[in-house]
Amino acid sequence: MIQNQKMIGIKFMPDKLIQALIKSLPDPKWSQRHNMAYIPNTKENLGILYNTFRGAVWINYNRFFTNKPQNSYNETVDIAYYRKRKPIPDYRYCPEEYLLKLELKRYAKSTVRTYVFFFEMFINHCRHKDLQTIDEIDIRAFLQQLIQRNVSNSYLNQAINAIKFYYEVVMDMPNRFYEIERPRREFKLPKVISKDEVLSLIENANNLKHKCIISLLYSSGLRRSELLNLKLADVDSKRMLIRVEGSKGNKDRHTLLSQTVLEDLRLYFREWKPREYLFEGQKGGRYSPQSVLKIVKEAALKAKVRQSVTPHVLRHSFATHLLESGVDLRQIQVLLGHGSSKTTEIYTHVATNTFKNIKNPLD
Template identity: 80%
Template structure:
């Protein structure tokens, strides 16, 4: 059965009577209807716009992040109060901590949620409704923020109402911007070689070779440890990548040769690439290395670590590697994500005769 527990209210009682075959349980002190397909939807449509409904017991719980990364929420708790600035509530921080969200996600959610609650600093949180949220999002749109920025704002707000307060995601209907369909930026093999030729530092050359030759994300590269390079099998183990997934990807013979020389010269202790004081190499430094090498090579496109990853996938596809194999190497959860490279691979267009010719 579906039990319906509510505070005494004549309007709610009247709506319950309109449900299919409602009954009252004295034992549980609540109304109930049969738990059959379609009845949850009927409840949703009946009470829509009138009350919040907690569907959590009927929805599959999503697994929490099982990454071993230390979630740093304490920093937000220890911040000094700022006059006339509303800080993120403790229950919000606690839920982020319990769900072990990645530190980057924690920073993003707290930042956007504080921006939202300070827009309505004179209103209690429980008094902010859907109309208020839409007005806030409309102001962001008028600032010409990107769709990504807008989506992050929505996610941070929805996290409070749906995850912290346990309100249903079906009921909380906030419109999202239309999904953009942009093609990945890809550079040619010749441009990749030119970038490598203009990278004179051995450590920097190893970094660029791994980004391109193994299709690594920047975060995956800086998290690589010495034990992750399997020279016998010519593979690299990538742990806790996007979506908390592990995978293997390939490594080239030339990269492995460079890495051996680099190891003898630099003698890293734990991570494959470490900063001057030890620990992980900086993500900002990786971006700077790629951009400066591309500038020296005078590439027409703006080159980032992710452009090298896109180029890796596209060049594999152009050389005849199966799309499913590329999906595995990139660590994509869905083949649809990998299929985007068919839109930029040259072999997609080679057999098409131009009507002008």
């Protein structure tokens, strides 16, 4: 935005060819503040830009087409909750256009919740400024306040994403705040427990239902949300597979079904008689995420496992133990539903067989 008008900014490394091509564009100007060339943002100029630079430079076209749906398969998000909230004195709610764009792009519920939370935190930090007049200085001041609270890098990145979503996607200003610095991505090793500790967890479950939940999380490498979404038909006892539908990234996959777990599931089914979902609450319907976490935590406490255990620790342990037993990394990637092999490669950093062949210099 320059003098309240949308412009196409052109930032490039010093190059005589590019400079010559920019001069051939209609009425190009230079912005000292943004340190880049620019022309008015019109459809005609966009076409001229593509034709001028075709074959000479690489342009990220996605920055100009931000209105495409993010996801066609996500369940409908109930934005009405955010719209119906009672006004709070001196508190700014998310603008309607922000909510509408989240709704149209069909972001996952968790993403909507995160974006609304962080954007409202930001606009209330700058509550005395109009959203159109906010600049990089305001954003940096907000981020500095978060840093002083000693929040994680992931927390900071989520805040930046929520802010950029408004200006770049809702207001259609690609790369308006391109100068905002992002924190370095943290590299943390997955937490893993031993096979003996996993067995001890299962043995210390309160009842058969809890035992099946802990066993499935580990033996199939399921995320907590995937476990809760499992339906009776998803357990394929003939092929010894579990079908996982609509997992992270809206991908379906199959994962392993343990013979031991299958026998426990049959006993569980006769006793508990679930109707739709494999694990249901007392009044029917999907089991709650909080209940699953509580089950795992209580079993870990009884089993006297020293480190903190969550459902995701069981998933990490599943992948690590497979790698240690010689299963190919690509097969583990498929079982976990990872889109990239780089995500799965992190388990090579914690698998014990990585270190077994290395002789300790002290010994």
